[in-house]
Amino acid sequence: MTEFDRDKLVSDVKALEDFNSGVVEQFRTNGGRVDGFADGLLLLHTTGAKSGKPRLSPLAYLEVDGRMLIVGSYGGAPKEPAWVHNLRANPHARIEVGTDAYEVVARELPRAERDELYPRVGELNPNFAKYQTMVDRVIPLFELTRA
16 A cells, blocks of 8 residues: 555546545554554545535644644645535535544635645645645645534
């Protein structure tokens, strides 16, 4: 699970679904730990913005000043990940972190607040800093708060 082709995952929906299924299975089998991923992985349960169907996305998260943040980087792709649209349409979600699961409310950080925090995000995970240099769009940050 440590090796993956970022470009393929961004461009091939089936490859992304297969990869994510493997991550979810290993996450649940190993109490939230997945080979090749550092601590800070969660499973985000959202409702599809268009379909209304349940959606599941494994995501890295960061804690900054006691706040749980997720980053809509999509690996530096020019488009946003589907979960961003889902949270904008319905900010009520559920997460699994380790062996704990609970309801959250997501709040997209306003531009000024996002711009203030993003350098810290990039320090904590240099991939996120790199991804922002790869795209023209502003990569959004969401704060997750226990409901």
